[in-house]
Amino acid sequence: MAPPKKTKAMGLDYEQQRQENIKRNRERIASILHQKSQLASLLSPPKANKNPINKRTKKPNPPLTTLRRSLRSRGLPPPDSTSTSTRTSPSFPRVPTGQFSFTDAFVDSGSYRPLVETTCWAGERTELRNIKKEVDLSLDARVELRLKKENVRKVVGERIMVVSFLPVLSRSIVISGNKQGYLGIWDADRNREDGEGVSDGLFKFFPHRSPVSGISVHPSSVRKVKSFDERAGKIIYEWELHEQRVNTIDFHPENSNLIATSSSDNFVRIWDLRCIDKDKPKSIREVSHNRAVHSAYFSPTGNSIVSTSLDDTVRIQSGPQFEYSSIIVHNNQTGRWLSKFRAIWGWNDSYMFIGNMQRAVDVISIEDNITTPLRSEYMTNIPCVFATHPYKEGHLACAGGGKLYLWTKM
DNA sequence: GTAGCTCTTAGTCGT
């Protein structure tokens, strides 16, 4: 999106023009995000009878959908309070039903107003500055990242499934979603600033009754945690791109026609959305692993793709047509109670982050394929899920169990 | 082809 032209005289015309630009850009982003969410929901659930995961249908347990969603989002009533499972404590907060506000889902005592004020102020500053990522190519993540004691925070009870940063320039605000459906929003800067009162930088919400599988934030309005374009209320495309479950879908950062999919059928496939045949989809590139692939992500420039598989490898595809392959051996056996490892890119194309079963963060350098573990005495969990701050290079969030860890540049 | 069993494994909570 084009930044507004800089003029010394910030007159009314300029302000109107700026507001129109913002509005137009928001509509475009909403449209793109909506397409993305539609694709995710279309591609993820394979036909139940073909999916080995869903074979045990004779069990007396209630039938499970292949894609787990909250009862509320499925339009179903909340579970009866008398039928809660044994692990549910008497103090388990009540889940708001029907249409509810963020206030209804807030489960801490006190108020989340400090969070709103912070995100308003910082979000507007971020928006006004029309930020470009300030990437310092000299950062060596293998030696320059540190975990400070105050940057460790227990945010929720059960294990965190997904973490994300709020796209705010000046602060590190981490959102985490856990297995029970909690959202823990941690303003690590507030934690350091005052560390007092009810907030203490942590704000807990309970909007879902099932695991949180994804968090997306409106890029130009940080106070929304999702986006939906109501104008396009229909399914645009429907393809069967893999034999088994699709684990991730990632858009090329520069060319939104290109997507990379990873699947439990052992394949990574790269697709050009402009030329996918409905009956016989043909990918522009196919990468084969020996076991299920749990992620495939484009690098920040879009020139490479990293995939993570249960065959204990991390594979990098690069080159003009992603034809060059590089394989790094990495232990990805997380067992039953941990989320599957997924390598994510750092702030440039030269390195990646992935969990390590010895309670460390592995940094994999692309140049020499050397894996360097980042360790800390404060790291008491195995980090499974990661997020990089979109603006602050060197700010890396990871989660293990119900704890969040914020690594920062020295 | 598919139903069903086995095995892997960390974190939390209660005692």
Add this chain to the structure above:
DNA sequence: ACGACTCCAGAGCTAC
């Protein structure tokens, strides 16, 4: 400190 519990993870294998 220790043990029970998680049971909606998912791959691999066997039996039918």
